[in-house]
Amino acid sequence: MEGKELGEKIRVAIVEDHDIFRKRLKELLGFYNELELVFTADSGEMCLKYLNESEQDKIPNVILMDIELPGISGIEATFQLKEKYADIDIIMFTVFEDDERLFESIQVGATGYLLKDTAIDEVVSSLKEVREGGSPITPSIARKLIGMVSKPVDESTSNSDNDLVPFDLSPAEIRILEQVIDGKTNKEIAEEVFLSPWTVKTHIKNIYKKMHVNSRAAAVRLALKRDIV
Amino acid sequence: MEGKELGEKIRVAIVEDHDIFRKRLKELLGFYNELELVFTADSGEMCLKYLNESEQDKIPNVILMDIELPGISGIEATFQLKEKYADIDIIMFTVFEDDERLFESIQVGATGYLLKDTAIDEVVSSLKEVREGGSPITPSIARKLIGMVSKPVDESTSNSDNDLVPFDLSPAEIRILEQVIDGKTNKEIAEEVFLSPWTVKTHIKNIYKKMHVNSRAAAVRLALKRDIV
């Protein structure tokens, strides 16, 4: 897809606020001839600044991005720099394993997700893989990813309708989501299901959290895409 | 989650119809002391049969499963054996990179997905990772996975190929409807399409009239149902 000349060094940048870790990583990556470290930054702002000041041929191909950073987060930084530098690949490099951050990272355009305890050799091969169109992902993280796509083990609930429940929505939530898909308002749903409008609202808020959306339209699209109804 | 005693060998089974490949794989895995190859099978049926006949302590922890098999496919075999042996981890081991098979594999409960050109060392570490709750996935495959979770990257120019016009929506309206489906707000859409928010609103009102709906959720549902996008 993008212009990646083989034989050229991979230009790498590190964004990491932890001094010792950053320096150590820099040192380790220095041993690899196939890499060229163009800069290291200790914050998202710094990273964006460096990018702006970079000559065209010094713009990194790949950025190893820490998530927890002072100032803007690595996720926010990724979001911003992706707007301008769409073809830089971002690998989130972090200690966090929670779904929220993983999901957000993907949303903003990260293409890899490695835990910081990944062996340096693997980090390096990840840098290469990402340039070849792959998405290196720590296995424990990959499992979460799979969880987001897979329909959790069916348990063909004896009663009637739906068995496949992506996002592990509770029965009550599914009932309400169906009404949302039908375009009903909270009040209408409340009447339909004999609940208070506030309860309906709470359920919907929880549904949004689980589905990682924040509007009815987005929820409907996702629900239909994944066959929740 | 499951009972996996550390220190014990990982019991592995291979299901692969290609003779040479299977034997070679068996041979290579044989060099690793931490593995115990409990059986190899050349079809899904054979695999299920072996499982049934296995002593409790000879049931594999992990199965390397080819997808294309004579008789039932690796996906079908996975589906079947997962019902009875839920805690066997299945790693799909295949040459296929297409989304369909990947998706189906995940649906039926595979926890890993490796391409056959994966280095033997990585196959072995994948076997371990899967026992530790990870999901080893070839990076090129992982990218597809990510694609399934991530928001569709907007192709600002939603041009061309829309020939079928389910309702008589004008091109401008369709462009905007697509954004609505992506869950964007009027303001966001306005910025995206370089129009004033009021214009966007007007369009949306007209869209509602034409589609006979009165909310974004309903419009999204209808649009998706009718393949307007």
Added chain:
DNA sequence: TAATAAATCGCCCGAATGGGGTATTATAGA
């Protein structure tokens, strides 16, 4: 028993939405 999850109900507030208008321009058809 303690911790967790599900389901229920509630308040506040600012932003977004939907419905009712009006209006200008341009373009294509009758």
Added chain:
DNA sequence: TCTATAATACCCCATTCGGGCGATTTATTA
């Protein structure tokens, strides 16, 4: 030429939504 339809932009206003808060009750399960 007259008309109809896009496409564009704007106003008002009541309703709805979404995000933060918190709270109680009942199961389930560790």
